[in-house]
Amino acid sequence: MDWVEKYRPQHLQDVVGNSGAVRQIYEWAQDWSRRKKPLILYGKPGTGKTSSAYALANDMNWEVVELNASDQRTKAALEKVAGSGSTTASLSGASRKLILLDEADNLHGQADRGGAKAIVEIIAAAQQPIILIANDYYSLTRELKAVTEPVQFRALQARSIVPRLRQICAAEGVACDPAALDDIANRAGGDMRAAVNMLYAAAIGKEHLAAGDVHTSAKDERSTIFELVGATFKGKRDADLLRMAVEVEDTPDAVEQWLEGNLDHMPDLASRAKGYACLARADEYIGRTYRRQYYTLWRYASAVMLLGVADAAGGHGVHGRIMPPSRWQKMGASKKQKAVRAGLSRKLSEMTHIPQDALREDFFTAITILVEQDPAKYVREFELDADELNLFIHDKARATKVVKEVAKEEKAKAKKAPAKGKDAGKGKKSRDDDPPADTGESRRDPPPGQATLF
Ligand SMILES: Nc1ncnc2c1ncn2[C@@H]1O[C@H](COP(=O)(O)OP(=O)(O)OP(=O)(O)O)[C@@H](O)[C@H]1O
Structure with a gap:
């Protein structure tokens, strides 16, 4: 099992940082039968939104029903789990069902058949606690904002990430150099999932994690990805490309960046366009992988982009040498x-x-x-x-x-x-991108004021 899942917080008290948000969630749950307003947890990826929802359910002994933005999330499905007929206690004896809707930013997308408006109505009148999860509060519809209570999750500070990494190392029996953990925490950009993944890549199978290991492993990856990208443009057999994709330690997002950078050097415009189209499709899978924590989709992303770009390149390679993406460092x-x-x-x-x-x-x-x-x-x-x-x-x-x-x-x-x-309160809000401060207070973002354009 990868460490991200293995070390997912089981209880609210295990959630690192964002203590104000965690408190707000806990108080909401305590008071749910009186308030009944769905919560919407929003903020950057990897900051603990999904984990907090599950940890809450665990602490409250609530069953979780997760409806992803796939074909499960129809008006009928929502009605069934959240509507008026849903009040009976579940078979497992859990008192309530916590309904989890991730990708709430996509609630009005095609996947939510039955119409966003109807869905919002069901949510507003739900007989079960509902938590929605989104990355970007601004992309939510006004209707949705009106019927939900926002909880902001902020990027984690490196100094909050380090102790968690240290705990994981201790549990895995890896002695670690503090500088290595600092290095990972700083590179993670406030995203705990990224930090844990980085730690896993650098420390798995080791007894000792030294300061240089994080850097070295990143360098090793690069030489392998180099071969994969070269093979793709030269049109190696599909099966070989897929095998190499599994061997490469880079995530598909990195592979995508490399392919994109090198597509730019393909002389033929039509082939380039064809390649970009495949990258765009792969990008959708990659986004979904992260949002839904469903890593099987990575394989589709890899297949779509590698085979697609190989086909577009037609075995002609690129003009000049295979290069890392020009802004790799950035x-x-x-x-x-x-x-x-x-x-x-x-x-x-x-x-x-x-x-x-x-x-x-x-x-x-x-x-x-x-x-x-x-x-x-x-x-x-x-x-x-x-x-x-x-x-x-x-x-x-x-x-x-x-x-x-x-x-x-x-x-x-x-x-x-x-x-x-x-x-009142319409002024500039501090947003996720502000200097991370998980000192506790999650603030509620008021809905953006009506702006006059010119
Ligand atoms: N605050 C946190 N405390 C402890 N672990 C965390 C925290 N945030 C993230 N993690 C780690 O990262 C993993 C992913 O976190 P989670 O799914 O809660 O993120 P998220 O905010 O819902 O992200 P996304 O917006 O991408 O869905 C968890 O399994 C856990 O290992």
Whole structure:
């Protein structure tokens, strides 16, 4: 069993960090029969949302019914588990059923047949406790936000991650150099799952984990992935590619980055497009793997991208040498940027009622000109954080400064005129990307205010 599952917290008290969120969840459960409002846990991946929901059920002796964003999540299925006929105690004797809906950001997607509206109605009137899980609060529909109580999970600080890694090493009988654990915790970027996976890769089968091991194992992986990517572009047999994919220690997201970087060097445009299409499909599987913790999907992701790119390349190799992705070192940053961009376009779409795919380049160009002219104004209007503002002005230091100034102004304003009317508390919110502080307090994100665009 991999360590991520093996060391999943079993009780709420085992959940590291986010103590305010954990307390909020516990109090909600205690008080559920009076409040009956579903909870929505949101925040970055690997911070303990799913684990907390399961740990709560365990502590409360509630049975868990998990409905993934697959074909299980129909109106009829929800009605059955959460509707009026669902109040009888379960066979196992557990007093209640905790209904878990992950990927709540996709609740309005096609998978949820029966219509998002009907689903929201069922959730609102549920006779069983419901917890929804999402990464991005902004992408939730207004209707859903209106009937749920938000709980924010924040990125974990490295100093919270280290003791957990130390515990795991002790349980596995691995003596570890503190510098190695610090190294992993710092690289994990606040994601405990990433940290535990990294530890597993570096320490499995070892009695002693030394400071250099984390680095070395990353380097070893790179030479193997190099061969896999080379073989893909040269059009090795499908079976060989799949075997190599299993041998490679890299996750499919890393393989995807490598393939993408090298596709850029393929001379023929049509083949390049074909390759990208396969990567996009693989990317969906990869996203789902993480969201649903269903690692079997990784295999599909690998097959789709490797065989697809091999087919697109037609055995011609790439122009020049196989190269690591140009921004390999900064992969985290570039992935993060993608996420920031996606989050921003969802937010703008919600505020402007323009569908995301219609927010075309020219619209963004227009906004960019406006934002460049008066960044502070649009930080307030769009509730931009520093990463989002940086997408427009390409100057992180300035973006951070502007966002801080606006936050300060808003705070001063709020002090002067406390809680007045519907605009109260509308100011800039600190978001997930702010310096991680799992010092305890999870705050409830108010729904974003209506922005006037121009
Ligand atoms: N706060 C935490 N305390 C202890 N372990 C954690 C914590 N967060 C994550 N983990 C570890 O990471 C694994 C994944 O965590 P979990 O599924 O709870 O993350 P999540 O926030 O729901 O992520 P996602 O948004 O990707 O679903 C757990 O099995 C556990 O090993």
